[in-house]
Amino acid sequence: xxxxxxxxxxxxxxxxxxxxxxxxxxxxxxxxxxxxxxxxxxxxxxxxxxxxxxxxxxxxxxxxxxxxxxxxxxxxxxxxxxxxxxxxxxxxxxxxxxxxxxxxxxxxxxxxxxxxxxxxxxxxxxxxxxxxxxxxxxxxxxxxxxxxxxxxxxxxxxxxxxxxxxxxxxxxxxxxxxxxxxxxxxxxxxxxxxxxxxxxxxxxxxxxxxxxxxxxxxxxxxxxxxxxxxxxxxxxxxxxxxxxxxxxxxxxxxxxxxxxxxxxxxxxxxxxxxxxxxxxxxxxxxxxxxxxxxxxxxxxxxxxxxxxxxxxxxxxxxxxxxxxxxxxxxxxxxxxxxxxxxxxxxxxxxxxxxxxxxxxxxxxxxxxxxxxxxxxxxxxxxxxxxxx
Amino acid sequence: xxxxxxxxxxxxxxxxxxxxxxxxxxxxxxxxxxxxxxxxxxxxxxxxxxxxxxxxxxxxxxxxxxxxxxxxxxxxxxxxxxxxxxxxxxxxxxxxxxxxxxxxxxxxxxxxxxxxxxxxxxxxxxxxxxxxxxxxxxxxxxxxxxxxxxxxxxxxxxxxxxxxxxxxxxxxxxxxxxxxxxxxxxxxxxxxxxxxxxxxxxxxxxxxxxxxxxxxxxxxxxxxxxxxxxxxxxxxxxxxxxxxxxxxxxxxxxxxxxxxxxxxxxxxxxxxxxxxxxxxxxxxxxxxxxxxxxxxxxxxxxxxxxxxxxxxxxxxxxxxxxxxxxxxxxxxxxxxxxxxxxxxxxxxxxxxxxxxxxxxxxxxxxxxxxxxxxxxxxxxxxxxxxxxxxxxxxxxxxxxxxx
Numbered sequence: 001x002x003x004x005x006x007x008x009x010x011x012x013x014x015x016x017x018x019x020x021x022x023x024x025x026x027x028x029x030x031x032x033x034x035x036x037x038x039x040x041x042x043x044x045x046x047x048x049x050x051x052x053x054x055x056x057x058x059x060x061x062x063x064x065x066x067x068x069x070x071x072x073x074x075x076x077x078x079x080x081x082x083x084x085x086x087x088x089x090x091x092x093x094x095x096x097x098x099x100x101x102x103x104x105x106x107x108x109x110x111x112x113x114x115x116x117x118x119x120x121x122x123x124x125x126x127x128x129x130x131x132x133x134x135x136x137x138x139x140x141x142x143x144x145x146x147x148x149x150x151x152x153x154x155x156x157x158x159x160x161x162x163x164x165x166x167x168x169x170x171x172x173x174x175x176x177x178x179x180x181x182x183x184x185x186x187x188x189x190x191x192x193x194x195x196x197x198x199x200x201x202x203x204x205x206x207x208x209x210x211x212x213x214x215x216x217x218x219x220x221x222x223x224x225x226x227x228x229x230x231x232x233x234x235x236x237x238x239x240x241x242x243x244x245x246x247x248x249x250x251x252x253x254x255x256x257x258x259x260x261x262x263x264x265x266x267x268x269x270x271x272x273x274x275x276x277x278x279x280x281x282x283x284x285x286x287x288x289x290x291x292x293x294x295x296x297x298x299x300x301x302x303x304x305x306x307x308x309x310x311x312x313x314x315x316x317x318x319x320x321x322x323x324x325x326x327x328x329x330x331x332x333x334x335x336x337x338x339x340x341x342x343x344x345x346x347x348x349x350x351x352x353x354x355x356x357x358x359x360x361x362x363x364x365x366x367x368x369x370x371x372x373x374x375x376x377x378x379x380x381x382x383x384x385x386x387x388x
Numbered sequence: 389x390x391x392x393x394x395x396x397x398x399x400x401x402x403x404x405x406x407x408x409x410x411x412x413x414x415x416x417x418x419x420x421x422x423x424x425x426x427x428x429x430x431x432x433x434x435x436x437x438x439x440x441x442x443x444x445x446x447x448x449x450x451x452x453x454x455x456x457x458x459x460x461x462x463x464x465x466x467x468x469x470x471x472x473x474x475x476x477x478x479x480x481x482x483x484x485x486x487x488x489x490x491x492x493x494x495x496x497x498x499x500x501x502x503x504x505x506x507x508x509x510x511x512x513x514x515x516x517x518x519x520x521x522x523x524x525x526x527x528x529x530x531x532x533x534x535x536x537x538x539x540x541x542x543x544x545x546x547x548x549x550x551x552x553x554x555x556x557x558x559x560x561x562x563x564x565x566x567x568x569x570x571x572x573x574x575x576x577x578x579x580x581x582x583x584x585x586x587x588x589x590x591x592x593x594x595x596x597x598x599x600x601x602x603x604x605x606x607x608x609x610x611x612x613x614x615x616x617x618x619x620x621x622x623x624x625x626x627x628x629x630x631x632x633x634x635x636x637x638x639x640x641x642x643x644x645x646x647x648x649x650x651x652x653x654x655x656x657x658x659x660x661x662x663x664x665x666x667x668x669x670x671x672x673x674x675x676x677x678x679x680x681x682x683x684x685x686x687x688x689x690x691x692x693x694x695x696x697x698x699x700x701x702x703x704x705x706x707x708x709x710x711x712x713x714x715x716x717x718x719x720x721x722x723x724x725x726x727x728x729x730x731x732x733x734x735x736x737x738x739x740x741x742x743x744x745x746x747x748x749x750x751x752x753x754x755x756x757x758x759x760x761x762x763x764x765x766x767x768x769x770x771x772x773x774x775x776x777x778x779x780x781x782x783x784x785x786x787x788x789x790x791x
Contacts, residue, residue, distance in 0.1 A: 098501075099498040099499065116498075184713065231713070236710060237710055238708035238709055271670050273678030273731075274671065274675050274727065275734035279730065319741060323510070325685065326734075332507065
């Protein structure tokens with residue numbers, strides 16, 4: 001009685017989501033050409049020809065269809081719909097079969113293997129990350145791969161513990177909120193620990209912190225920002241994700257990294273049970289995604305040679321699953337919480353195209369490998385032929 | 389330890405009624421799969437503080453399992469028996485700490501890609517146990533009422549958007565004395581059907597005047613309890629408790645008296661419930677809208693009342709980062725009525741969904757009203773779906789129409 005989805009099998013559910021998305025996208029984006037392209041095979045050497053840099057944006061932590069691409073959610077993502085999708089190849093069905101915790105799921109995205117470590121532990125991924133494959137295979141310097149993540153729990157995501165990769169081959173990781181806390185605290189005795197509270201599942205939880213020397217060095221030596229300039233800019237921003245995008249922009253200007261990974265996290269406020277704040281987070285992520293794309297187009301080092309991938313790490317529980325509490329968490333592992341989307345845009349990537357077949361979130365790393373020319377040999381995913 | 393090795397003496401630390409229940413069913417417990425028994429014990433160990441409806445459900449569940457022939461039980465629980473449980477989990481003190489076992493089991497199932505199999509087994513089990521449950525008629529069809537938007541003037545937000553297709557949207561509801569009218573209606577049902585914990589009033593602020601026969605839980609009345617809880621959480625974190633999971637375990641083991649709540653039965657049962665709302669619900673300690681939604685959900689699920697009235701109040705505003713920088717973390721909370729209205733609208737939808745999960749759903753009725761305004765929506769077998777009414781109506785007449 002609650003919805004027609006209640007009686008469906010997981011596969012039927014996923015299929016239904018996909019169909020609804022596709023129909024919706026045809027209508028809203030005018031993706032008329034999409035129908036003709038469904039089921040088409042790859043176009044070798046077309047897509048990757050001009051891609052020399054990649055920016056990955058995880059639309060995190062955890063956005064559902066209802067509040068994004070389903071008809072009732074479209075008002076929350078005007079930039080994705082109006083500006084980005086017409087330029088993108090859009091995958092309607094990206095399934096995450098791994099653990100639905102933000103750090104471990106993002107690590108799985110970055111390794112192309114479903115990682116199984118404790119989501120709340122400060123550990124390195126077990127399998128090599130995309131950053132290690134990229135740097136080792138292509139002999140790139142440390143400054144060519146960066147991760148920006150607002151959540152303190154992500155500090156080990158840049159480099160795995162794998163014996164053939166690991167130490168010295170990963171990406172630099174910048175946690176802007178830690179930078180901010182270090183910068184604010186450097187001038188006196190004032191404590192700003194409350195800024196670091198970002199684990200919304202347990203609202204008061206703050207991960208253990210080390211000293212602030214490292215962050216202050218990052219600020220000056222890497223971002224070339226003074227404490228005063230950085231904090232002044234932060235005072236104009238409403239959220240940690242806005243700070244992350246600012247830091248990412250600084251990195252692009254300073255080093256023009258070829259592989260830049262930006263993890264947004266504001267949406268995870270949903271764990272507090274406040275629907276309005278969850279929606280605010282989605283709207284902000286929508287706006288910031290468009291801003292990042294505009295930055296890519298306006299920076300000479302990036303314009304015309306950069307592909308951008310946008311995807312949520314996973315969804316959230318459905319309203320109708322009695323084991324959960326709807327949008328608040330992602331604990332049931334139901335099909336809606338596992339099924340999300342991805343958009344890819346850049347030189348040579350087909351525009352205004354919808355890909356309706358199911359793919360997996362572990363397919364991201366092999367796809368990046370095919371675009372940039374490295375071999376993610378331990379990844380379990382497959383390169384997405386539609387964009388490589 | 390395997391379930392086959394269970395002995396009555398192992399339940400020594402259980403509260404009296406829980407111990408009695410476990411010992412009485414020990415022969416059954418010994419025959420159940422290792423991944424399943426601790427989950428059942430997690431319910432049994434809190435039997436003394438369960439609501440009557442929960443007790444009845446658990447009694448019936450145990451009786452049902454006991455009546456099955458071994459091969460029928462194996463079929464019913466085959467999904468659980470097929471789960472691979474690690475030696476560490478088997479060595480866990482799951483008899484005395486079934487809750488902690490449940491957390492570790494969940495982590496193990498996710499890490500070993502068995503969570504989908506567990507989910508399938510659980511859904512199948514619940515469906516079959518529900519199907520076997522006797523369909524006792526309710527004394528009166530259930531009624532859920534949600535009041536949203538306290539303190540809001542005009543809004544451009546489209547209310548009740550998720551529920552409109554289920555019932556009738558009333559655009560000319562007389563708002564005069566609305567809360568009092570609704571409380572009177574709830575109190576009248578309580579007087580007509582005086583059953584313990586069968587009629588609830590949940591308030592996100594300070595409750596209106598006390599009414600006889602209502603089980604009342606409010607965010608305002610728990611202010612000191614919330615403060616004590618937040619204080620304990622802060623201290624635990626500062627002492628390096630070891631992360632969210634350890635914190636969650638610490639919270640689950642808190643007793644009402646540790647947070648300043650005391651009282652013998654039946655107040656003890658309600659105090660346990662109040663604590664569980666604050667320790668198990670994310671955000672309930674901080675946001676009153678979350679508190680109301682989660683309390684209503686848990687009241688429906690656990691106490692299965694005949695009547696539930698949930699009234700939202702403005703929650704505190706989430707301060708943006710620049711304000712946090714400027715003001716540090718010690719400022720007085722500022723209310724956010726507009727955001728609270730959006731939260732409450734979604735919360736009303738969830739309250740209706742949870743009501744629909746209970747027996748007798750097809751006969752039950754639901755009303756949501758925008759406090760102080762002329763907008764309301766009613767869902768009832770007596771009303772059409774997906775329609776609107778512009779007729780003048782007061783809340784008393786509206787309640788009369790749907791019950």
